[in-house]
Amino acid sequence: AQRVTQPEKLLSVFKGAPVELKCNYSYSGSPELFWYVQYSRQRLQLLLRHISRESIKGFTADLNKGETSFHLKKPFAQEEDSAMYYCALGSGGGGADGLTFGKGTHLIIQP
Amino acid sequence: KAGVTQTPRYLIKTRGQQVTLSCSPISGHRSVSWYQQTPGQGLQFLFEYFSETQRNKGNFPGRFSGRQFSNSRSEMNVSTLELGDSALYLCASSLGLANNEQYFGPGTRLTVT
Numbered sequence: 001a002q003r004v005t006q007p008e009k010l011l012s013v014f015k016g017a018p019v020e021l022k023c024n025y026s027y028s029g030s031p032e033l034f035w036y037v038q039y040s041r042q043r044l045q046l047l048l049r050h051i052s053r054e055s056i057k058g059f060t061a062d063l064n065k066g067e068t069s070f071h072l073k074k075p076f077a078q079e080e081d082s083a084m085y086y087c088a089l090g091s092g093g094g095g096a097d098g099l100t101f102g103k104g105t106h107l108i109i110q111p
Numbered sequence: 112k113a114g115v116t117q118t119p120r121y122l123i124k125t126r127g128q129q130v131t132l133s134c135s136p137i138s139g140h141r142s143v144s145w146y147q148q149t150p151g152q153g154l155q156f157l158f159e160y161f162s163e164t165q166r167n168k169g170n171f172p173g174r175f176s177g178r179q180f181s182n183s184r185s186e187m188n189v190s191t192l193e194l195g196d197s198a199l200y201l202c203a204s205s206l207g208l209a210n211n212e213q214y215f216g217p218g219t220r221l222t223v224t
Contacts, residue, residue, distance in 0.1 A: 034212075036215075043114075043215050043216065043217045043218070044201065044215040045214075045215065046212050046213070046214070049212065086154065098144055098146075098156030098157075098158075098159055098167060098169060099144075099146075099154075099156060099213065100156065101146075101153055101154035101155075102153070103153045104153065
């Protein structure tokens with residue numbers, strides 16, 4: 001069965017400090033991993049996906065198949081990064097199998 | 112491009128009633144997926160439609176059903192509502208091809224009393 005684990009419900013860091021939001025997954029096939037973000041009173045939006053390997057808003061994430069992880073990182077946190085972050089796992093079927101989401105991590109950036 | 116829209120945004124129903132939620136995908140998107148979000152269970156996949164056909168279904172009882180129209184708009188229906196059905200229901204659309212990004216709507220907040 002597919003599973004996504006985000007061990008931290010809440011993560012609080014100071015502005016300018018590095019951020020790492022953890023995500024571990026369980027999947028027997030070839031995974032497709034995403035990070036979604038939800039800012040206050042906004043809809044869920046895609047932050048980045050592992051196949052694009054790009055940096056969005058300073059965030060990066062590397063898929064580590066050996067450790068089955070897809071941690072989200074940013075070297076210097078900004079106050080506008082405060083939001084709920086969800087790690088999601090897809091099976092690459094074009095949405096047919098749906099996304100399996102982690103429970104989310106609430107990131108708070110303190111001034 | 113206009114984003115994914117969902118109607119209504121808020122709904123209050125009584126136990127035993129049924130409810131229909133609507134989702135209009137981004138123009139050109141042929142896939143619509145539905146998710147239920149609750150504080151306890153988080154985001155859970157309900158089902159996905161592509162070209163008017165249900166391609167997959169999550170682990171929900173048969174009271175939850177859906178359909179998709181030829182213009183890709185989708186509806187989901189919940190019959191015999193239970194208190195536990197209170198949740199935010201999210202719709203997401205994508206092109207429906209392999210490795211496509213899903214774009215989410217604002218959700219419909221359903222409260223069952």
